[in-house]
Amino acid sequence: xxxxxxxxxxxxxxxLRRKILEGxxxxxxxxxxxxxxRTEYGVSDTVALEARKVLMAEGFVEGRSGSGTYVRERPxxxxxxxxxxxxxxxxxxxxxxxxxxxxxxWESRSIQDTASVDVAARLRIEPGxxxxxxxxxxRSESExxxxxxxxxxxxxxxxxxxxxPEEGPVGGQGVVARMAAIDVRxxxxxxEVGARxxxxxxxxxxxxxxxxxxxxxxxxxxxxxxxxxxxxxxxPAEKYRAVYDLPVR
Amino acid sequence: xxxxxxxxxxxxxxxLRRKILEGxxxxxxxxxxxxxxRTEYGVSDTVALEARKVLMAEGFVEGRSGSGTYVRERPxxxxxxxxxxxxxxxxxxxxxxxxxxxxxxWESRSIQDTASVDVAARLRIEPGxxxxxxxxxxRSESExxxxxxxxxxxxxxxxxxxxxPEEGPVGGQGVVARMAAIDVRxxxxxxEVGARxxxxxxxxxxxxxxxxxxxxxxxxxxxxxxxxxxxxxxxPAEKYRAVYDLPVR
DNA sequence: TCGAATTTGTGCGTATGTATC
DNA sequence: GGATACATACGCACAAATTCG
Numbered sequence: 001x002x003x004x005x006x007x008x009x010x011x012x013x014x015x016l017r018r019k020i021l022e023g024x025x026x027x028x029x030x031x032x033x034x035x036x037x038r039t040e041y042g043v044s045d046t047v048a049l050e051a052r053k054v055l056m057a058e059g060f061v062e063g064r065s066g067s068g069t070y071v072r073e074r075p076x077x078x079x080x081x082x083x084x085x086x087x088x089x090x091x092x093x094x095x096x097x098x099x100x101x102x103x104x105x106w107e108s109r110s111i112q113d114t115a116s117v118d119v120a121a122r123l124r125i126e127p128g129x130x131x132x133x134x135x136x137x138x139r140s141e142s143e144x145x146x147x148x149x150x151x152x153x154x155x156x157x158x159x160x161x162x163x164x165p166e167e168g169p170v171g172g173q174g175v176v177a178r179m180a181a182i183d184v185r186x187x188x189x190x191x192e193v194g195a196r197x198x199x200x201x202x203x204x205x206x207x208x209x210x211x212x213x214x215x216x217x218x219x220x221x222x223x224x225x226x227x228x229x230x231x232x233x234x235x236p237a238e239k240y241r242a243v244y245d246l247p248v249r
Numbered sequence: 250x251x252x253x254x255x256x257x258x259x260x261x262x263x264x265l266r267r268k269i270l271e272g273x274x275x276x277x278x279x280x281x282x283x284x285x286x287r288t289e290y291g292v293s294d295t296v297a298l299e300a301r302k303v304l305m306a307e308g309f310v311e312g313r314s315g316s317g318t319y320v321r322e323r324p325x326x327x328x329x330x331x332x333x334x335x336x337x338x339x340x341x342x343x344x345x346x347x348x349x350x351x352x353x354x355w356e357s358r359s360i361q362d363t364a365s366v367d368v369a370a371r372l373r374i375e376p377g378x379x380x381x382x383x384x385x386x387x388r389s390e391s392e393x394x395x396x397x398x399x400x401x402x403x404x405x406x407x408x409x410x411x412x413x414p415e416e417g418p419v420g421g422q423g424v425v426a427r428m429a430a431i432d433v434r435x436x437x438x439x440x441e442v443g444a445r446x447x448x449x450x451x452x453x454x455x456x457x458x459x460x461x462x463x464x465x466x467x468x469x470x471x472x473x474x475x476x477x478x479x480x481x482x483x484x485p486a487e488k489y490r491a492v493y494d495l496p497v498r
Numbered sequence: 499t500c501g502a503a504t505t506t507g508t509g510c511g512t513a514t515g516t517a518t519c
Numbered sequence: 520g521g522a523t524a525c526a527t528a529c530g531c532a533c534a535a536a537t538t539c540g
Contacts, residue, residue: 065525066517191493195444195486197308237444244440293529314506315536
């Protein structure tokens, strides 16, 4: 590669990207196959492959095995309302799903665990203390939209009907309602919003591409200043924004 | 690859990622070279390369040509408190700077402009209407930390002492105080938090690398349901998290 | 100062598996 | 089933950058 030139695969990727952005290759259009790219641009199979991979990593296209590489629809960014707890909403994902009336479904899996250093600090318990860990996958219109991992100290919920978040009389009704059922009054929560590249596992679960960005929200519920639950919420940044409505005092 | 198994390059990437997360490969440590990965894991050159690429895309490591692949330092993330307006704080960056007592400085530049389609929609005015656009660069401990572009409709502030955000009797005291000076009572605001790759211009101003992720917050101040100011706040995602403290009703 | 060894980054050719049409 | 196309994988080559004696 001579000085000052781009690598061949970037040159090819740039040209294809330009065609996508100009509308010459609209959403759902099929890219030239790897073999065609090879002949059209006069490059090797590897370069054609690398060029496709760049565009896939950037989220412009997706490969479908046996079929082709297709221009992705750029999803309109949807809003996920994060503030304003409504005690009537029968879902732990009240906050996650409340957006423009969109209906959601979710699946969950609970398992007893011991607190890591990080989780212990967030719950103000000791590392190694028993916690109930619950994983959620939330779907909006059957499309994976949100991952959440929640931790609750067993010292609080053990030997109570709300031990398992999704079982019992108030199962699936959210942290505030469940805690209220055992006379723990949740009065505020904090959300720490950050962004990072999604881990391979996460982007796989969310139906995205490894390396794609996710919004990570570390949420902690408090009762009288004492943390009673904490969670990591992971959202694909391409599709969603987290919205906070704040009063001005 | 037999059914149900992961591809080899993901298996290798997972193992290296685990070593990084467990601290076995601390920041600045050098990963095994491609040749060593090949022999240690018994895989081909391509697989070793692909595994490194996965970790690079995830931001865990960075390759330095001719030297090696190194574990990246994860800067301790600082918190930027976004909720809880304090009318005593003499700064439009009250929200931006309030974190653990860190002091901040800022510079600004105001210019009259006409509203774009997007800004007009956010301020509920007509595209082309006159607005005052103000750019801010906020520094925390002399290090660029936050960019903000604010728009205010001239129909509201024109021919008043608060036309320029940083001038006059209440200059530099924030949107709420300035609006109060012209009898506009700001009562709430919304923040839409998203994440995207930083533009070259932004990452240059923030002292980062093009392509690095930023958190973008679209903030709008309202008075009696009417938008009176809107802003785009851009924060380097590697260094900061936006924190919201929310009441539970 | 020079040069050799190492390492990453890029590129090539090929082969095989598997999904889709 | 056959043809097509992507996904993974192997082995190799070379340039550029770095490191180190």
